Amino acid sequence: MLTTPENIRTLQRKLYRKAKQEPVYRFHALYDKVYRADILSHAYNLVCSNKGSAGIDGVTFGDIEAKEGVTAFIAELAEALRNKRYEPSSVKRVKIPKPDGSQRPLSIPTIRDRVAQMAAKLVIEPIFEADFCDTSYGFRPGRSAHDAIDDVAKSLNQGYNQVIDADLSKYFDSIPHAKLMIMVAERICDGAMLHLIQMWLKASVIEEDKDGTKRTIGGGKGNRKGTPQGGVISPLLSNLFLHLLDRIWERRGLDRQIGARIIRYADDILVLCRKSSEPAMAIMQRVLERMGLRLNESKTRVVNAYHGRFAFLGFEIRMAKSRRTGNHYPHVQPSKKSLKAIKDRITGLTARTRTIMPLDLLVNEVNTAVRGWVGYFHVRNCSTVLSEVRWHLEERLRTHLRKRQKIRDRETGYVRFTNRNLYEKYGLYKVPTTAGWTNVHALR
Secondary structure, three states, X not given: OOXXXXXXXXXXHHHHHHHHHOOOOOEOOOHHHHOOHHHHXXXXXXXXXXXXXXXXXXXXXXXXXXXXXXXXXXXXXXXXHHOOOOOOOOEEEEEEXXXXXXXXXXXXXXXXXXXXXHHHHHXXXXXXXXXXXXXXXXXXXXXXXXHHHHHHHHHHHOOOOEEEXXXXXXXXXXXXXXXXXXXXXXXXXXXHHHHHHHHHHOOOEEEEOOOOXXXXXXXXXXXXXXXXXXXXXXXXXXXXXXXHHHHHHHHOXXXXXXXXXXXXXXXXXXXXXXXXXXXXXXXXXXXXXXXXXXXOOXXXXXXXXXXXXXXXXXXXXXXXXXXXXXXXXXXXXXXXXXXXXXXXXXXHHOOHHHOOXXXXXXHHHHHHHHHHHHHHHOOOOOHHHHHHHHHHHHHHHHHHHHHHOOOOOHHHHHHXXXXXXXXXXXXXXXXXXXXXXXXXXXXX
């Protein structure tokens, strides 16, 4: 992870402190910070570290470094921003397959636009970060999905067992620009900065067909809704808009009034209630409606954590009863969908068709995929699921080795490719099968 240069950190601290000390202060001199050479340079490094693909112009990081060079690229962008000649390009729409067979639209700005957005984000994020509520966890520095999961578990332990698992209908595509810009303008009155954000919101969206034909499918100056999912600035803006829901919940003291806590990770929202969920549901629907958003009624549901389970951020959560003490505790483990996703990934990486691939490269790909998954899910009550992943991983690599060496007999495969050989000879990553959060078991 890249370290933020001290001069940029100093600027961010000053902005954060000012915003924290003066909740109604509006910042007016921000745009000139966006085209500072040090900020643009760090923004480029951050965007490059994300290893994203090219935008609609087809320009890659390799192209920039091989042709004009990074220094010249940053200088040109700085000059365009300084002279207010900068205009964002169209964003490239691609579709990412989802586990359920559907596709998620992703909009990819050009590298030039991503660097400009990152520079703006470096400047304005500390201002909004000072306002965000403690129950918001998504896309915030120093906060993670695991922190959100811990908060859910803590709330369940405190008796908030009626859970509203809320799903917003096409949230990123539904955000009204006018209302979003009002939220931005509560803290920023720098006209050039506001104009910059508006330009990104109204960038046209272009999709490329299989035959290479490009067509505009959205966006443009007449567009009044949506922030493209995939843009660097989009997570901050989408988080800011839903901050209105958090703020209403906090200022009205709804936790005390109706016994309902809201926990949010970007557009993933849980409302945990001590008693009936109906008052909280009614308030949430009313607020979202005024914001121009709506709940997906077919996916939004209410669950009693003692009798059912709910999914949140890839985990499955329920109140379980300890066999040892008889006490209930929040049981958090990887969801069935998450388990299926990694097993399918392992199966694909070890398929028979990949026997022509050098074995060390194949094992390295498998290890990278599994390590990343385990790195996220090795928390709380994960032992049983991790054991299942380890078994599947061993079986798949053993089967792959049999196909590679044309060994038909399964028993011979077990003799030739023992678990010890898989790890010591072939370098397979050994999935841990102990709980990643031992305090859970200490309490049981």
